[in-house]
Amino acid sequence: MSGYKRVLLKLSGEEFGGGKVGVDPDVVQTIAREIVATVNAGAQIAVVTGGGNFFRGAELRQRGMDGVRADYMGMLGTVMNCLALQDFIEKLGVETRVQTAITMGQVAEPYIPRRAVRHLEKGRVVIFGAGMGLPFFTTDTVSVQRALETHCEAVLVTKNGVDGMYTADPRKDPSATKIEEITYDEAIAQGLKIMDQTAFSLSGENKLPMIVFGLLPEGNILRAVQGERIGTLVRA
Ligand code: UDP
Numbered sequence: 001m002s003g004y005k006r007v008l009l010k011l012s013g014e015e016f017g018g019g020k021v022g023v024d025p026d027v028v029q030t031i032a033r034e035i036v037a038t039v040n041a042g043a044q045i046a047v048v049t050g051g052g053n054f055f056r057g058a059e060l061r062q063r064g065m066d067g068v069r070a071d072y073m074g075m076l077g078t079v080m081n082c083l084a085l086q087d088f089i090e091k092l093g094v095e096t097r098v099q100t101a102i103t104m105g106q107v108a109e110p111y112i113p114r115r116a117v118r119h120l121e122k123g124r125v126v127i128f129g130a131g132m133g134l135p136f137f138t139t140d141t142v143s144v145q146r147a148l149e150t151h152c153e154a155v156l157v158t159k160n161g162v163d164g165m166y167t168a169d170p171r172k173d174p175s176a177t178k179i180e181e182i183t184y185d186e187a188i189a190q191g192l193k194i195m196d197q198t199a200f201s202l203s204g205e206n207k208l209p210m211i212v213f214g215l216l217p218e219g220n221i222l223r224a225v226q227g228e229r230i231g232t233l234v235r236a
Contacts, residue, residue, distance in 0.1 A: 003043075003225060003226045003227035004043065004152075004153040004225050005043065005044060006043070006045075006046070006120060006152045006153055007043065007152050007153060007154050007155070007224075007225055008046045008143055008144075008147035008152040008155050009035070009045055009047045009155075010047075010048050010139065010143035010155060010157045010158070011049050011081070011158060012050040012158075012160075013049070013050040013051045013052030013053035013078070014050070014052055014053060015050075015158065015160055015215065016028060016049070016053050016081045016085075017052075019160070020053070022053060022054070023053065023080065023084045025088075028084045028085055028088050029088050031088075032085060032088030032091070033088075033092065033218075034220070034221040035085075035094075035221065036092040036093070037219070037221075038221050038222045038225050039094050039123060039125060040094075041225070041226070044123070045120075045125050045225075046116065046120060046126045046128065046146060046150055046152060047125065047126070047127045047128065048128045048139055048142050048143040048146055049078045049082050049085065049127065049128070049129055049139065050081070051074050051077030051078035051080075051081060051139065052074075052077075053077070054073075054074070054077025054078075054081075055070065055077045057070040057071035057073070057074040057135070058070075060073065060074075067136075071136065071137075072102075072135065074131070075101070075129075075130045075133065076102075076130065078129050078130055078139060079098075079100055079102075079104070079107065081129070082098045082100070082128075082129035083107065085127055086098050089125055094123070094124070094125060095122075095124040095125070096124055096127060097109055097116075097124055097126050098126075098127045098128075099116055099126060099127070099128055099129070100128075100129040100130040100133075101128070101130040101131055101133030101134075102130040102133050104130075108129060111133070113149045117151065120150065126150075128142070132145065138198075138199070140195040140196045140198070140199035141199045143157075143199065144202045144208065147203075148202075153208075153209075154208065154209045154210065155208060155211070156211050156213070156224050156225070157194065157195060157210060157213075158213060158214065158220070159212060159215065160215060161214070162214055163178070163213060163230075163231060164178050164179065164180075164212055164213055164230075164231035165178070165179045165194050165212050165234070166178055166179065167179065167190075179192075179232050180229075180233070181235070182232065182233075182235075183204070183236065184201065184203060184204025184235070184236055185204065188200050188204075194212050195212075200234070203236075205236075206236075207235075207236040209233060209234065209236075210233075210235075211230070211231055211232070211233055211234075213231025213232070214231065
């Protein structure tokens with residue numbers, strides 16, 4: 001069975017919040033347990049956290065806020081998710097480092113790609129926060145950028161309540177069917193919205209595979225890393 005030695009895991013804010021505003025410690029603990037099991041099996045994991053459980057720039061912008069300031073609020077929200085995840089992973093005995101794209105020395109290291117790679121080689125989980133540090137981006141695009149810069153072999157995208165990519169949202173459209181495998185060009189042409197289009201085109205151009213799968217049942221992160229065919233494979 002083929003597998004991946006180093007992966008980038010994208011966790012959306014929705015997952016941290018268990019669908020609500022803020023952080024649900026039970027959910028974060030479960031995710032931490034899975035990450036630790038995967039590291040203990042010999043894989044290297046970097047994580048990018050989303051922040052939609054606190055703020056989404058686009059929503060605040062629609063409600064009249066200055067868009068750039070709203071995006072910075074969004075980025076700061078992602079850091080709280082990093083700290084929650086860091087706490088639960090370290091409680092399980094695995095070392096972590098949080099690196100943020102906006103420097104905040106009291107809580108995290110700055111984003112230094114070569115240092116991140118060293119941490120990964122030493123078996124530490126590196127958690128990237130504050131997105132790209134730039135307004136007008138999303139953490140989807142950041143996931144692909146960080147994966148490329150730290151030489152990850154795949155991006156893993158976990159989803160709450162769905163087990164992969166579908167032709168439409170299966171929670172709204174009963175005729176939606178699951179996609180086993182798709183190319184980036186096809187995903188963009190079909191307007192599939194699991195990740196934003198910039199993320200799809202960046203990973204497509206760089207031939208970085210992406211696996212989209214459900215967080216449940218427990219053990220799926222390890223299964224995906226070990227090369228078991230779960231969810232949807234997106235490839236160049
Ligand atoms: N954000 C940004 N630049 C980045 C990453 C994130 O401005 O590089 C802001 C943006 O406002 C976004 C928010 O942070 O809405 C939270 O990130 P995202 O929506 O990607 O989180 P998720 O949907 O994964 O929870």
